[in-house]
Amino acid sequence: MDERRERETNPTKNRTAVERKSERELVATRTVNGPARLVFEAWTKAELFRRWWVPKSYGLTLLSCEMDVRVGGRYRLVFSHQASTMEFFGTYREVTPHSRLVWTNEEGDNGETLTTVTFDENAGKTLLVVHDLYPSKEALDAAVASGSTGGMPETLDQLDELLVSLGSSAVTK
């Protein structure tokens, strides 16, 4: 409860920051109010993961979410939007409980994007760093040029673009 009050009085707290670190790297950081053990659980248990990975405002439905979280294990997410479905899949490369997750995004046409998530606990809070390494500068530039990775799309066209860009940029697994 105290944490919530603190967050309200200090809106800059727990701010999400995003930076293009290099030609091929994109990094998102955010602090979550909880120990790494629980945050890690929310990233590695499908029934928890599916509750937060797709923001409600995006109008996508997560039909299925399979996650075999161990080195060499696979994941597969299936989304529906209107009549069409789309899949995102890849392989876990590293699984270090409560501190590090690495997976590939294999659904894109331009090669694999590698996502590394680190969980850094400090005083009961966890700093999350989500690092995407694109296969090439061109792949990341293409995602940027497509212009539709996020935002709150209002029209179906925009939603379709979002799906395409999520696929190509592997922002969504």
Place this chain on the structure above:
Amino acid sequence: MVQYCQTRFDVSFGALADATRRGVLEQLGRADASITALAEKFHMTLTGMKKHVGVLEQAGLVTTEKVGRVRTCKLGLRGLQEEAAWIERYRQLWGARFDELDKVVEELKLKEKVDGRKKRT
């Protein structure tokens, strides 16, 4: 937004580890100029200036347009703005995800507390 523009500027300014290129941008901030004029201004060969302009162009900082035999350079902020806007949308996506993640973690914390209490009693 300012922050992300700044970040992108930092990246682009990697293309600007060179005083001449910074000078060229400054110059173009005042007025568009041909490569020939820029070369003269900075006491360089045409080839040398073409290289510098090429680097700036790749970073999206400068655009060039050839009219007749003259290639005119101007500040190219469009690429910067597009990328900054895209990064902002990407940030919003992650912001929305993390907000939902907060709720899940909050719930796990509560559950743990309740479970802990049950165990003690």
